[in-house]
Amino acid sequence: MSIFEYNGSALVAMVGKNCFAIASDRRLGVQLQTIATDFQRIFKIHDKLFLGLSGLGSDAQTLYQRLVFRHKLYQLREERDMKPETFASLVSAILYEKRFGPYFCQPVIAGLGDDDKPFICTMDSIGAKELAKDFVVAGTASESLYGACESMFKPDMEHEELFETISQALLSSVDRDCLSGWGGHVYVVTPSEVTERILKGRMD
Amino acid sequence: MMKLLTSQTWVLASKRCRFLLLSSSPRQLRYLPLLIRFLLADLLQIGHSVNNRSCTCKFITFTYLKMPSDTMDVPKTGFSFDLCRRNDMLAKKGLKSPSYLKTGTTIVGLIFENGVILGADTRATEGPIVADKNCEKIHYMAPNIYCCGAGTAADTEAVTDNISSQLKLHRYHTGRESRVVTALTLLKSHLFRYQGHVSAALVLGGVDVTGPHLHTIYPHGSTDTLPYATMGSGSLAAMAIFESEYREGLTRDEGVNLVTKAICSGIFNDLGSGSNVDVCVIEKGKKEYLRNHLTPNPRTYVSSRGYTFSKKAEVLLTKITPQKELVEVVEVGGDAMEE
Numbered sequence: 001m002s003i004f005e006y007n008g009s010a011l012v013a014m015v016g017k018n019c020f021a022i023a024s025d026r027r028l029g030v031q032l033q034t035i036a037t038d039f040q041r042i043f044k045i046h047d048k049l050f051l052g053l054s055g056l057g058s059d060a061q062t063l064y065q066r067l068v069f070r071h072k073l074y075q076l077r078e079e080r081d082m083k084p085e086t087f088a089s090l091v092s093a094i095l096y097e098k099r100f101g102p103y104f105c106q107p108v109i110a111g112l113g114d115d116d117k118p119f120i121c122t123m124d125s126i127g128a129k130e131l132a133k134d135f136v137v138a139g140t141a142s143e144s145l146y147g148a149c150e151s152m153f154k155p156d157m158e159h160e161e162l163f164e165t166i167s168q169a170l171l172s173s174v175d176r177d178c179l180s181g182w183g184g185h186v187y188v189v190t191p192s193e194v195t196e197r198i199l200k201g202r203m204d
Numbered sequence: 205m206m207k208l209l210t211s212q213t214w215v216l217a218s219k220r221c222r223f224l225l226l227s228s229s230p231r232q233l234r235y236l237p238l239l240i241r242f243l244l245a246d247l248l249q250i251g252h253s254v255n256n257r258s259c260t261c262k263f264i265t266f267t268y269l270k271m272p273s274d275t276m277d278v279p280k281t282g283f284s285f286d287l288c289r290r291n292d293m294l295a296k297k298g299l300k301s302p303s304y305l306k307t308g309t310t311i312v313g314l315i316f317e318n319g320v321i322l323g324a325d326t327r328a329t330e331g332p333i334v335a336d337k338n339c340e341k342i343h344y345m346a347p348n349i350y351c352c353g354a355g356t357a358a359d360t361e362a363v364t365d366n367i368s369s370q371l372k373l374h375r376y377h378t379g380r381e382s383r384v385v386t387a388l389t390l391l392k393s394h395l396f397r398y399q400g401h402v403s404a405a406l407v408l409g410g411v412d413v414t415g416p417h418l419h420t421i422y423p424h425g426s427t428d429t430l431p432y433a434t435m436g437s438g439s440l441a442a443m444a445i446f447e448s449e450y451r452e453g454l455t456r457d458e459g460v461n462l463v464t465k466a467i468c469s470g471i472f473n474d475l476g477s478g479s480n481v482d483v484c485v486i487e488k489g490k491k492e493y494l495r496n497h498l499t500p501n502p503r504t505y506v507s508s509r510g511y512t513f514s515k516k517a518e519v520l521l522t523k524i525t526p527q528k529e530l531v532e533v534v535e536v537g538g539d540a541m542e543e
Binding site for chain 2: 001002003004006047048055092095096097098099100101102103104123124125126127128129130132142143146151152154163164165167168171183184190191192193194195196197198199200
């Protein structure tokens with residue numbers, strides 16, 4: 001059994017028209033036993049930058065704390081928030097530092113950059129960045145998510161349609177994965193507001 | 205920084221927050237508590253708890269003032285092996301380590317009459333799944349040097365970025381254009397130092413004052429200098445094309461066509477390579493990066509109607525947080541600083 005399948009997770013981020021959406025499942029398990037049904041995998045770094053961490057739960061929380069620390073130091077020194085591209089490079093460097101003893105996490109980074117241009121990116125557990133213009137996926141349900149997103153995604157969706165698409169892609173993919181599910185947590189971010197929604201899914 | 209506290213007592217402050225009190229007179233240290241308070245007030249300006257040990261020797265008295273060290277002000281360079289023990293323990297318990305993003309790959313390079321042409325496919329795989337359909341495998345090293353990378357994606361990106369920074373510093377230091385052999389030596393010594401564990405197989409090409417150069421670098425640190433080279437899982441397919449059609453003194457267009465043909469051979473015959481062809485042409489004084497020069501695998505199965513959902517996703521809770529409004533600062537009537 002792989003270390004990534006210990007806790008189980010599903011993460012997806014999609015790009016829309018001047019907005020982005022990031023979604024995760026809510027299950028935390030220890031192999032086949034479910035321990036929590038409200039586990040948070042998506043964290044806010046600043047108003048326009050969200051980080052999702054899939055994989056081993058403890059490494060996800062440790063990595064999140066280290067990244068928040070570094071971002072706060074950056075805010076104190078530069079007196080501004082970090083751009084998403086810069087943050088992605090920071091995460092990549094922190095993960096690559098542990099090349100021979102890695103954190104068992106796959107981050108998904110989503111943010112609004114200059115001129116509110118949406119930016120999404122994912123990495124493997126040692127920091128190989130994968131920038132995409134449409135969608136990125138991570139977690140145990142990633143293979144189903146690739147398929148669902150490939151067929152459901154359309155370029156330049158407005159935020160309502162983007163929410164619907166990402167929710168349907170997430171829910172249909174986690175239904176095909178034993179280790180993730182128990183609802184969904186979706187953040188849709190536009191330049192004017194952040195909408196956080198909790199989805200009702202199959203509770204199995 | 206050194207500072208004279210009293211006529212006979214110096215304070216030496218080092219970056220690591222350890223302070224050294226050097227005194228040639230032990231009697232001075234009767235006033236040690238006072239000196240410490242003085243030190244704190246004057247040099248530190250913040251409250252820290254100090255613990256000190258002093259040892260007296262014949263002529264000079266040393267006192268160490270040890271501070272609680274600042275956390276992670278400047279991170280240490282290089283790899284950190286903190287989590288290795290824990291990961292080994294997990295592996296022993298039967299939990300397999302994760303697979304890394306590999307670049308499967310077909311990468312090629314050839315020397316033509318005026319310079320070097322590099323080519324690469326654009327597929328990145330994670331096990332059997334295609335993770336990225338259009339990644340960039342031709343990395344920038346210097347304005348006149350580019351490097352294609354195969355193997356573990358994180359390793360190729362990190363090693364080429366690292367050596368690219370080192371080359372830039374070297375350019376500032378020497379005031380000259382970088383040479384390909386410099387990049388070659390930096391890369392091979394880095395890879396050899398890690399004995400092949402940094403899994404990056406590279407095709408390095410560029411044009412400098414000594415002419416066009418093309419090298420291949422293997423993960424363990426060995427190098428070859430060749431007129432045409434291929435690396436990656438699709439290297440045999442691409443080399444077959446090169447061996448049959450390469451000749452010296454190719455023109456630019458012939459060279460680009462040959463490289464494209466070799467990469468296509470890799471894309472269609474090797475499962476680890478796919479998607480599009482990237483080409484980079486480097487000549488003396490100029491370079492051209494042709495990103496997605498050829499796209500022989502477009503997505504043709506898109507439904508024009510799009511996807512419609514019969515049943516909407518059920519929402520349990522909605523929370524809307526407005527973004528902070530950006531305040532525009534407008535200067536009113538003239539420069540405030542002028543009288």
